[in-house]
Amino acid sequence: MARYRRSNPLALAVLAQLWERPQHPYEVATTLRERHKDTSVKLNYGSLYTVVDSLEQHGFIEALEARREGGRPERTVYGLTEDGREELYSWLRDLIGQPVKEYPRFEAGVSLIGIIEPDEVVVLLRRRAELLRQEIDALGGTTEMLMEMGLPALSWIELSYRTAITRAELEWVEQLVTAIENDAIDGIEQWREWHSGDAPPGSIVSEKFSKKK
Amino acid sequence: MARYRRSNPLALAVLAQLWERPQHPYEVATTLRERHKDTSVKLNYGSLYTVVDSLEQHGFIEALEARREGGRPERTVYGLTEDGREELYSWLRDLIGQPVKEYPRFEAGVSLIGIIEPDEVVVLLRRRAELLRQEIDALGGTTEMLMEMGLPALSWIELSYRTAITRAELEWVEQLVTAIENDAIDGIEQWREWHSGDAPPGSIVSEKFSKKK
DNA sequence: GTCCATATATCCGGAAGCGAGTAACCCATG
DNA sequence: CATGGGTTACTCGCTTCCGGATATATGGAC
Structure with a gap:
């Protein structure tokens, strides 16, 4: 498996949300909106699902259930794995402890x-x-x-x-x-x-x- | 033709270089390095050529000559078009006159x-x-x-x-x-x-x- | 009861980004 | 004159990004 590149901070925000409790992607998005975190982390639906897939492939999160309520589109609830928890902490420590070159x-x-x-x-x-x-x-x-x-x-x-x-x-x-x-x-x-x-x-x-x- | 999206600031830097005189992409890159502009604009070769192609497709720059010196890879010299000059000014004015939301x-x-x-x-x-x-x-x-x-x-x-x-x-x-x-x-x-x-x-x-x- | 706006949840295809690879030359060194 | 490290100039293919499109359900107005 390819090493995880930590490119998109949205992935970090997703990990952080799932750290609180398992959620499906759309719920993650609305919660981030509600808490105004989307002003600190760029959030758009197109990227959200790409990021979730990538996190799953790297074993940081796992699908817990794919439930269909009524006739709505099926929604997949994801939970954080142990690796995911560690990745969250490690990433966050890096982000806070070390400045990285940015290009405003x-x-x-x-x-x-x-x-x-x-x-x-x-x-x-x-x-x-x-x-x-x-x-x-x-x-x-x-x-x-x-x-x-x-x-x-x-x-x-x-x-x-x-x-x-x-x-x-x-x-x-x-x-x-x-x-x-x-x-x-x-x-x-x-x-x-x-x-x-x-x-x-x-x-x-x-x-x-x-x-x- | 799709509208130009001004996504990558590297494109702006390329326009700015060609504004001085026609150059080939690699030369643009080395000049930017020499002038330390690569600390303000993210520069990597992969993106450089993508960006140059895109600028050409939008009619902002045009290939002037494709010269082969010795047996080296062919190099294409590009020049700025009138549209390109206008795009350069307009983009730069926007960048300086209006703050945009960033996500450090x-x-x-x-x-x-x-x-x-x-x-x-x-x-x-x-x-x-x-x-x-x-x-x-x-x-x-x-x-x-x-x-x-x-x-x-x-x-x-x-x-x-x-x-x-x-x-x-x-x-x-x-x-x-x-x-x-x-x-x-x-x-x-x-x-x-x-x-x-x-x-x-x-x-x-x-x-x-x-x-x- | 039906119309329409809004909310829910995801998917898709094209565009962009990027690092590693390639291939020829150039020059110094032994 | 063989070797090898640096420079020149791209090229390739894989990932990632992202703006719509899609499809259903809900709720209120009339």
Whole structure:
């Protein structure tokens, strides 16, 4: 049997659900929705069943019963195996104990930001900042709601994380806007030149990099 | 022709490279490596050629020549089309102007953190914090190196972003460690109970959520 | 009693992703 | 001049992902 690759975090969420009690896939999905876990783990039905099959093939979960109630589609209830429990713990420990390189879309965008002219970048970043502020507000709202429902902080701790990271991004964006506006960025002259004249795009960076060798 | 889905940021990086000048895929890859862009955009050869094919099919790039030098494998040089240039700008504007929901692995881990017992979580978070500190140091080192090479700040601006975000995560982690150690988290009593006794795992959270309905 | 929207539960086929493999060249070393 | 390790430039085939499609049941409106 091929080694398990731990690619899709949805598989982790499935293990976590079955750790509480046996369930059928659709039930797992609705529970995750109910608990807002689908904001931390990408959930879509297409992937769900692929992931469940894969977990079964690796012996982490097993079909307990395939019951047909009324004329509804048959539903298969899965339970966690001992191997599955161990995989759950081990995976979770890894996830928490060791940072892994991620590739957020915005970072990709930032790394190519020179392709857009500075003045437009400022406009775009302002828009982003505004949307980030809205997001932070929304996160605060959700947090309050859950608090009023009497849920322990532990059950929505990921909201606190998300808020902290979003705040940091907002600050960085605001700071960059200021820097561009005040021409306080090294290389801004060339940046403006590329876009105002007929200099071949990106040539300066290319040359500088070539020198390196 | 199916609408282009902008799924893989590697496609954006390819467009950006061809925007400077026509190149063959392998050359694109090495240039991205040389400029450290492969830390912001996931690059592997398997995906590279899939992505290039897809871009060609959508008319964003076109094959200019397929030259065979010596007995080496044939290499196809691609150039950006007008549509491709527009797609590049439009995609980049979107990426910078609008935040999109992302699903970092750590957030998934955090959302399920209750499955691990509090004392072990502290150990794990300490380890993570240490590794994050090392990462921040490494980022600083790279930045200095590039600065000494005389490259304008604009060309490694993504390092500044990554540093800011990593710092924020580190602060959050450190703060959580302190909170757990001082029992300053709402719900920590239940958390400790689940793991010290025979209470059915996760039951409290489940019940509370069920109440909601 | 029947119509329609919504909920339940899963399946499917095409698209995308990815690591390992291939095959020729290049250059240094003994 | 044989050998072997690195570089160049892809190619292949297996997995995974994911957006609909499907098929039935339930419940309320009229």
